[in-house]
Amino acid sequence: MSAPPRAGDQIPELRRVVTREDVKAYADAGGDQNPLHQDDAFARRVGFPGILAHGMFTMGHLAACVVAWAGDPAAVIRMTASFRAPVFMGEELVAGGRVRSVDEAAGTATLETWVTVERDGQTEYPIRRGEAVIRRR
Amino acid sequence: MTPICPTRLGSLGPMNPGAEGTTYPEVTFVVDPARVAAFRKVFDQEAGVPPTFLTAAEFAALPAVLADPNLALDFSRVLHGSQEYDYRRPLREGESLRVAARIGSIRQKGGNGFMTVVMEIFGQDGELAATATNVMIERGLE
Numbered sequence: 001m002s003a004p005p006r007a008g009d010q011i012p013e014l015r016r017v018v019t020r021e022d023v024k025a026y027a028d029a030g031g032d033q034n035p036l037h038q039d040d041a042f043a044r045r046v047g048f049p050g051i052l053a054h055g056m057f058t059m060g061h062l063a064a065c066v067v068a069w070a071g072d073p074a075a076v077i078r079m080t081a082s083f084r085a086p087v088f089m090g091e092e093l094v095a096g097g098r099v100r101s102v103d104e105a106a107g108t109a110t111l112e113t114w115v116t117v118e119r120d121g122q123t124e125y126p127i128r129r130g131e132a133v134i135r136r137r
Numbered sequence: 138m139t140p141i142c143p144t145r146l147g148s149l150g151p152m153n154p155g156a157e158g159t160t161y162p163e164v165t166f167v168v169d170p171a172r173v174a175a176f177r178k179v180f181d182q183e184a185g186v187p188p189t190f191l192t193a194a195e196f197a198a199l200p201a202v203l204a205d206p207n208l209a210l211d212f213s214r215v216l217h218g219s220q221e222y223d224y225r226r227p228l229r230e231g232e233s234l235r236v237a238a239r240i241g242s243i244r245q246k247g248g249n250g251f252m253t254v255v256m257e258i259f260g261q262d263g264e265l266a267a268t269a270t271n272v273m274i275e276r277g278l279e
Contacts, residue, residue, distance in 0.1 A: 022179060029193070030193055030196065031193050031197070032196060034212075046213070046214070054217070055217035056192045056217065060176075060179065060187065061180060063180070066188070073182070073187055073227070074185055077223070078221070079221070079222050080222075081219060081220050083216070083220075
């Protein structure tokens with residue numbers, strides 16, 4: 001971030017389309033080899049139309065959005081996410097956030113964060129009301 | 138990395154609430170630079186250890202939790218409910234960490250089971266580096 005953050009500031013959105021190849025690369029790097037994220041037949045057996053992205057794939061994308069704004073991954077001292085909706089292949093994740101408060105004494109800024117997808121003309125929130133705390137110095 | 142075996146047939150009933158508070162033997166997790174680089178590549182990151190890379194440390198300690206017969210978890214029905222990461226300090230590539238897992242809580246609500254797993258991640262100096270808190274949802278049958 002170039003200027004000091006102020007409550008209410010929006011951070012720049014970060015978009016990416018989710019592909020099967022990306023989700024497989026994530027499974028290998030992150031270690032979650034659950035077939036729900038790789039095997040369409042398995043996903044259908046447990047009630048989904050096809051494989052879904054890991055919640056941690058979506059949170060990792062959100063982290064990339066926060067890091068792009070913070071300027072350094074080491075500045076992120078807290079991140080939370082609740083996974084509220086599945087994400088399917090070919091969908092576009094849109095990560096965003098807004099500065100909720102700035103603590104000058106502690107040198108931290110607290111963001112409310114989210115990730116949306118557009119599905120069937122509706123905005124879904126795979127992540128809603130996440131929190132990120134950034135150390136500014 | 139030990140792959141977990143999510144299709145293992147677990148209990149057909151709910152998780153055992155008596156498993157709340159269980160602690161598991163610490164496991165070692167090395168912040169392997171090649172793996173960090175692979176993780177960065179997935180998220181198009183240039184440098185450093187991405188904030189959510191701690192998930193890899195969690196997956197090092199998770200097999201012992203998932204295989205605990207006293208817990209009676211059926212991982213084939215598990216979805217990720219929520220996740221929290223708190224960092225005391227950044228992770229360093231190449232360092233060796235110790236991961237201590239415990240079951241924070243087990244609740245049943247609306248036919249689904251909710252399990253909170255808390256993992257404390259310590260550096261070689263014995264100081265706490267980070268805490269990861271994971272809520273898993275075991276979907277009810279039907």
